[in-house]
Amino acid sequence: MTASPRTAPATTPATAPTTAPATAPATAHRAKVSVVVIGYDDAAHVADAVRSALAQGDAVREVIAVDDCSTDGSAALLDTLAAGEPRLRVIHRAVNSGGCGSPRNDGIDAAGAPYVMFLDSDDVLPPGAVDALLGTAEAHGVQVTAGLCVRRELPSGREIPWERALYAGPAVLPHPSRRPRLAHDTLCVNKLYRTDFLREHGIRFPVGHYPYEDCVFTARVLAAAPRVALIPDTVYVWHVRRDAERLSISLDRSDISNWRARTEANREAYEILLNAGEKRLARAVRAKFLDHDLRMYTRELELRTAGYRRAWWDHTRAYLSAFDAADLTLNPSAPGRLIARVLLASPAPRDLPRLRELAARPARLLPPYARASDGTPVWSSDLPQVTLEHFLERPAHLLPAAVDAELRVRARGTRLRLRLHELYGRMAEAGPVAVDVVFTRREDGHEGPRSEARLLADRYGDLWTATTPVELSALEPGTWDLRLNLRFRDGTGREVTAHAVGGSGLLRRRAVPDVRHGVRSVLLVQPYRTHAGSLALRTASGWRGMTEVLRRRLGRLLH
Structure with missing residues (x-):
């Protein structure tokens, strides 16, 4: 999601406009949704966002694109698109607002359809999103309908559901307090709102430069006590571009x-x-x-x-x-x-x-x-x-168990050594017997080979250790997270990640034979410690892969 730049706040109004399977069936008269697309200096992506809204079909009466005084050609690009698309209206703000709230408020004011939803210029609506939301809203007569948002990491394409448990199944809530977890989903973009509901209650976004405006808007919506419907359909794709020149507000956390x-x-x-x-x-x-x-x-x-x-x-x-x-x-x-x-x-x-x-x-x-x-x-x-x-x-399978992990990469074979710590006698009481080991590729969730290792108590009774071989050649190029499942004597288990231990000698890059591609091929392996301290791996196959990994790392350092 792209935010407006950090300029001085301004509340100058905008100028006049210029030219998945549905969860429930939509009604006969379908053109009932206004989609508000906001953007600033995002010519590279805004057309894709607009097209994804128009591609929702005849359920969308209009797409209102609010350009927040862009300087990169976005405004002209939107005008060109509007010239060939009667459902697209463009609003040009006279002064940059410094945030996302004011442009969205302009969209609420301009919306001519019974329902309104929001889309950021660097994100997209997946096929069927509007039909799923509108069909449910009409079928149940609710003021707010919400669906699943997925965060798509780019360029890898890895998708992470946002508040997955909240959208595990369909539900109709007569009052938001029936599901307090609604307050955890502070996004405004994965929801369809009755336009008259927002206007009658005066529900607006904070204006000007107000980061995390979604949180305040969502609170205002919930405070107005709407009937809410939840659907399990994916209705919004949030693009996360960590290597972008201008990071979104939610990613740019380096300043206090x-x-x-x-x-x-x-x-x-x-x-x-x-x-x-x-x-x-x-x-x-x-x-x-x-x-x-x-x-x-x-x-x-x-x-x-x-x-x-x-x-x-x-x-x-x-x-x-x-x-x-x-x-x-x-x-x-x-x-x-x-x-x-x-x-x-x-x-x-x-x-x-x-x-x-x-x-x-x-x-x-x-x-x-x-x-x-x-x-x-x-x-x-x-x-x-x-x-x-x-x-x-607390039950042992809910405790914050601490496991240390050392990965010793050798050409003749790689071994993973694990150490489970005691925790006020609770581990010994539960009786850890074994650990299941798997590396999961971060980009797509693909699992590498699994292994099982017995946990053996040391002589002092405050550590359990296990060692297992790791077939690195079975790991395709990518980033791999280590996942563990501790198994206890009573049959219960605890899913954990492992704390990466060892100095630079254990966490430096190594080239090992890549048996999948012949004896002359190599696999570049780099164990590393994530921001949360967990053990993970980066792998690249062949000399070309090695060069690409080094190039990306150099780019990150220079950036």
Whole structure:
């Protein structure tokens, strides 16, 4: 999703306009949807976005393209498209707004159809999206219909569903509070809205330069208590271009102002819902912040400068201090809540590697495992107020188990060594017996060869180890994430990722024979540590693949 540039906020109104299978069947008179496409300086992609909206068929009465004072030829390109397409209208803003909210508000004002939805200039609507949303909205008479959004990583094409569980099956909700998880889906683009509902309730986006405007808009929608329908269809494709010259707001997190903007949007969303009497939804807004936002930024904290880390720590502590005790203690074993409790207990940044691992998905709690003088598990001996006694009661298959992984790449054979740590006696109680090992290709989820290894306890009873061979030649070129499933004595299991250990000697590139392509071929293998501290692999086949990997790495360094 592309945001407008960081210019001075402006609220100058726009100039006048110039020239999957459906979940439920659409009604006879189909032209009932206005699709609002917003963009700024995105000539490379905006035509694809517009065409994807027009290709939805006759359910779309009009596509309203709002150009936010582009300087790269986008405006002329849209005018050319409109000249040959009567359903396309173009609105040219006189002054750049500095954000996404004002252009979307222009679209709401201009919409002439009973329903409206939003599309960013660098994303697309998949075939059948509007039919699926409109058919359900008409069949159930709801004000808001929402479907699944997928994040498509480019250029790899890997797709990651957004809030998959929320859209696991169809549902009709008479009130948003029936499904508090709705507050976690802060996107506005995977939803179809009754136009008169937005206008009657005065629901608008924040204007000017307001990052994360979706969060506030979504809160305003939920506060108006619409009937909501959910469908499992994929209705929006969010393109994630991490190598773009201008990163989207959600990807450009290197400046502390981005974090401040995110916390401000979360704060305003919470207050909107609380003031509307929707306490369950307001609490869900804070839960989403702890489980998603806080964990994401914590994983990246070690990558930032000392000045950024200090400013982030101070700002986050100040923001969390306004939370109710129940926000942090309702589910005290949740990783985001534990991170928040450590932050509040410490006035200065500390334990960043350990917090990074706790923020991973699934979470890992690395040693040391301290206890207070009375034996209560605690975060550390100097932070005894951050207690961990809840870990003594949770089932073992839900605990943040910590597994270390070392991958020793050798021409004569590669072996993976794993170490499972004890956790306040709970691992020994559960009795780990084996671990299933698989490398999964990040681009498409394809699984490489699986292996199983027995877990053996050491003499002290606080570690279990396993070693298994890895057939690197069976891994095709790509990026591979290590996935593990711990198996316990009672038949239960725990899916985990592994903490990458070892210095540069274990994480450097190596060339090994590629038996798939002959004795003269090589496979370039690079074990590496992800931002969350997990072990992963990059592989490239042949000398040409090696050259391409090196070229991309050099490009990232120069960028």
